[in-house]
Amino acid sequence: MLSCKEVAQRASAMIDGELGAWDTLQMRMHMAMCKGCERFIGQMRITRDLTEAVDEAEELHDVDDLRISAILSQLHEGKQQGG
Amino acid sequence: MRGDTGQGIGDEAELVRKLAAGDRATFEAIYRKHNAAMVRFATGIVKSRATAEEVTQDAWVSVLKNIGGFEGRSSLAGWMFTIVLNKARTRAGRDGRSVSFDGAGEDDNLAAAFDGRGRWKDMPELWEEITAERIIAGRSVLQHVNAAIETLPPAQRSVLVLRGQQGLEAAEVCAMLGITEGNMRVLLHRARLAVRGALDGLA
Numbered sequence: 001m002l003s004c005k006e007v008a009q010r011a012s013a014m015i016d017g018e019l020g021a022w023d024t025l026q027m028r029m030h031m032a033m034c035k036g037c038e039r040f041i042g043q044m045r046i047t048r049d050l051t052e053a054v055d056e057a058e059e060l061h062d063v064d065d066l067r068i069s070a071i072l073s074q075l076h077e078g079k080q081q082g083g
Numbered sequence: 084m085r086g087d088t089g090q091g092i093g094d095e096a097e098l099v100r101k102l103a104a105g106d107r108a109t110f111e112a113i114y115r116k117h118n119a120a121m122v123r124f125a126t127g128i129v130k131s132r133a134t135a136e137e138v139t140q141d142a143w144v145s146v147l148k149n150i151g152g153f154e155g156r157s158s159l160a161g162w163m164f165t166i167v168l169n170k171a172r173t174r175a176g177r178d179g180r181s182v183s184f185d186g187a188g189e190d191d192n193l194a195a196a197f198d199g200r201g202r203w204k205d206m207p208e209l210w211e212e213i214t215a216e217r218i219i220a221g222r223s224v225l226q227h228v229n230a231a232i233e234t235l236p237p238a239q240r241s242v243l244v245l246r247g248q249q250g251l252e253a254a255e256v257c258a259m260l261g262i263t264e265g266n267m268r269v270l271l272h273r274a275r276l277a278v279r280g281a282l283d284g285l286a
Binding site: 003004005006008009011012013018035036037039040042043044046047048049050051052053054055057058064067068070071072074075 | 118193228271272
């Protein structure tokens, strides 16, 4: 039987679907009997989802328009200098 | 995880062709998808956000200049992040900093959470109120998550951005950072534990 500490160590591997069948079974058995670990795994899923959501929620600002223009103009300068 | 780079902006080969042709709309789409993550990644290496922004800007110019030489041996995102990494490393080196991604000395924050028999000392909370839409202390939960990511040590931050957010292949991330897959998993887990700790403080 896994300890809570061992369940916590395997949490990311479990929610990422990277655990083998035997380890997954061991985790499920522990979580069926341990409310603390069930909650912890739930927290780690929320953490993973919010971490991904941060990356998706980013919006372009006015300053990005300026940067994009700056990048493109540097590129054109480079081309002219290079012949 | 989110998977392929081309998601939502079409097939990768087509994307590369359009970038090489100087299509501004394609460049804007790809900039929008990756720029903030690139800055977040570079900030872990050069240690100042302003420098990271400069490095990333410089990397974008390189990406567009060299896109014709992209051979598809890695994903487009992997190739672009490698350019950011190289630029950031060069800059860090010039500033007398060296960066390794083995995560030595970067611990996880659960060390004191268990008793001698490996059981929770305190029962984890049920996070019923933690959602992306929630505002706590004047900031959205997502802003709190962002702030937590900003404080991660370099190795954890790099793995979280590349693997946990941008969804690069594990092998690609490991090759880029010079770490093993086992090491990468530990770093991703530690990074999430740190973010979890910050969220737990809000619950």
